[in-house]
Amino acid sequence: SVKEGPVAKWHKSVCRYCGTGCGVMLGLDKNEKLVRVRGDQEAHNKGVICIKGSLLDELMEKKEARLTTPKIRKNGKLVEASWEEAMSLVAEKFKSSIEENGPNSVAYYGSGQLYIEESYTANKLFKGGIGTNNVDGNPRLCMASAAVGYTQTFGKDEPAGCFDDIDHAETFFVIGSNAYECHPPVWERVMRRKAANPKVKIIVVDPRRTKTAQHADYYLPVVPGTDMLLLNAMAHVIINDRLYSEEYVNKYISFNDGKAEVSFEEYKAFLEDYEPEKVAAELGISAQIIREVAYYFATSKATMSLWTMGLNQRVQGVFLNNNMNSLHLLTGQINKKGATPMSMTGQSNACGGVRDTGSLSHLLPNGRLVAKAEHRAEVEKLWGIPAGKIQEKPGYNALSLFQAMNDEKVKATLVMCTNPAQSLPNVAHYLPGMEKTFMCVVDAFETETSKYADVLLPAALYIEKEGTYGQTERRYQLIQKLREPYGDSRSDLDILVDLAERLGYGDFIKSKTSKEVWDEYREFSSHSKYNFMGMTRERLAKERGLQWPCPTEDHPGTARRYIPGDPFVPEGKEVYFYGKPNGKATVFMRPYLRGNEKTDANMPTYLTTGRVVSQWHTGTMTREVAELNSQSGPGRFVMHPQDAAHYQVKEGDVIIVNSSRGEMKGTVSISENETPGVVFAAFYDPEFMINDVVSDDHDPISFQPDYKVTAINISKSLPL
């Protein structure tokens, strides 16, 4: 770590990496150099941060790797250019594409790491100005299924509960989440809760015996791709053993088969196929453990579920999210302290910046949908644009956008703060489109994607610009600007405003600074139940984040929704799901459908991908930090000794992995902690391009790809 020189001043800030959104204190010396980082005791993470956050100083001082000037591709090479030259070229390419091929020939592909103000502005420019819904981004890859799941069940996106619920829960149901490595302060809080209360039970469902699973009282190593069976089997036990909440079944929920309302009896009949004894073999666990886990889930004083990409990045991601919400509704394990379904977000600002601002191709801000005429009309009125300006069809989502680039339907794309040339599944399939399309890439560092840029613009990083982040539990926090952008770099907001002016939308994008955009968007939000009108910049600078709804400046924010204290719950109601016409949340009949990726004689092993604690996503930032690199080492295939014996490989051998999508070489690492039959690989290392073999099958509703279940075969690479 940098850690030299005395701190001249400490500043409150927020870690710029993951969706935990830890409050940090940043110590700058008198030359504005970031020399110390520590967790903020006053923030929700209570001073706990992980290794990545603790080394933010090294990231910010790694200046030799930063992009400092705009570059334009000339004769196949990126060469330095002025901002004027670069922005003129971008504007000219976008204009000519729109004139010749219509607005749907251009696109924006953004990120859950941009500030709220930046995503809001990009969304407004493209959907309301240019008039295309081709606005999508990397949150499609990490949490689209959770967003659809919440919306279908409760009528509104984003969780009902909060991280404080951890301190009140008696049972933790953790599924598809390696929180120990991916959300360490959250897991530390769970462990503190367990240490304080001997009644606390931890149930972990994961095909991998992760570090999180090693803390479990009940560990369920289900076969990859089968956990819909488990959730339906738990519902079967809950209904048939009368473990459900009569209050919730009678008053607060309705049942639905996906098309229309059905009766409780019909729902019960649907679950008959999911009796634990009928599904245990396919799940790879015993019927008895399913029954015990269902019992703990339903009968504990308070049950909190935590999940992330293990459920979201799946071909049945939406159904899995529906089912998690349903288990809480059926048992009444919701709307009280310690009881809540909580989908944790991977990225720092996927919730606030992308979901809430509606910066995906099917969304409009604050929970509105492109497909709904009344929602389009509301947004058109608020933005002051003619009726009918917003197109009625959703634009391209992440995978279909890059396919449209392959097919030359999209001619010009603005990529901000993300690295699709490494993060897309089956990535090699989508690279030709990046070659063919005019791509303006905005980033702080060179990436795999910047190799395909026609214009590469240097972005200001983190505390070089001001803006707000919204993390997993609806908490918005301010990141203050503490120093000027490095070199000639500019904030993404400045770049968007510049582009808007050059395209003729300077009056429409009337808010030019971060604070102006915040105030515009705050007012916009007051016309919805995402209302955060009360979160003035001044309040956010003083307070340690506020949770919406927060409609007025004297409102304390809302930790738990749908119960009194939430400003949208009508007087006299104890529970009210106001996103639904009758105030009742929906429990869906969701059948188990097996995806295409299933092992057989040709592809006998599963590949699953994820993160490690010391690297973040494609590693564009964390790979710049020496200590993080030394912890993670290079990317590799991690497998159980039984698989190593089966394939006759040993530690350090180079193997060839084949899937239906492609093949790649990599080094073997052997670990007793892996599950036989399941190989793990992290995706942070571009020299180990695991997404070359990962399937791009996706959920048909959320369009989120399945990075968790790919059938593979392995052969040993023979020395030359």
Ligand code: SF4
């Ligand atoms: Fe940053 Fe996430 Fe680590 Fe917290 S858990 S310090 S937000 S990377």
